[in-house]
Amino acid sequence: MLKRFTLFSMRGLLGVPLLLALLWLPSVRAGTITLTAANEHITNDMVMIDADADFQFSDDAIKAINSGVPITIEFDIRVSRPRKLLWDTELLSAHREYVIERHALSKQFIIADQITGDRRIHGSLELAIDDLGRIRNLPIAEARQLEGEKDLDVAMRVRLAIRSLPGPLIPIAYVSPGWHMSSGWFRWQTEQ
Numbered sequence: 700m701l702k703r704f705t706l707f708s709m710r711g712l713l714g715v716p717l718l719l720a721l722l723w724l725p726s727v728r729a730g731t732i733t734l735t736a737a738n739e740h741i742t743n744d745m746v747m748i749d750a751d752a753d754f755q756f757s758d759d760a761i762k763a764i765n766s767g768v769p770i771t772i773e774f775d776i777r778v779s780r781p782r783k784l785l786w787d788t789e790l791l792s793a794h795r796e797y798v799i800e801r802h803a804l805s806k807q808f809i810i811a812d813q814i815t816g817d818r819r820i821h822g823s824l825e826l827a828i829d830d831l832g833r834i835r836n837l838p839i840a841e842a843r844q845l846e847g848e849k850d851l852d853v854a855m856r857v858r859l860a861i862r863s864l865p866g867p868l869i870p871i872a873y874v875s876p877g878w879h880m881s882s883g884w885f886r887w888q889t890e891q
Contacts, residue, residue, distance in 0.1 A: 734855060748776060854884045
């Protein structure tokens, strides 16, 4: 009888952290990204994308940024030719990454383009997030790559890259709803 009581007590003790974790997870505010508008234009023989996004970072992401953890935001773009009977033909795809982080000494917030190295500096996190949501002149291809194409479908997605977080934070981020942020695919047709 003593063994059963001890074993039952151990099971109960092991179940308490799991129960607390399950009760805690639904209360975490998940972050969201919403693409509200997007279009393409040609400037200097380059196809450029302009888009507006609304970022609502979760409390976990805000705490991480304020603690100096860099957060990577991915922009995925696909251009395809629609077909009636078969799946669409993908003509090109583009991937861009921006990192938002807090500088340790100056306490300012930096948005860095991972391809060009361009950096924009802001005095507050709110200003940096607003700037991140105003995507302007994002180059995706040379205009000649789409020459002669009309009525193309363009799709764009914005999401937080969990895999780019520091190693110890990745497992936590995968199980926490506060880190799963994606706009889903926003679609429009070209105006050309």
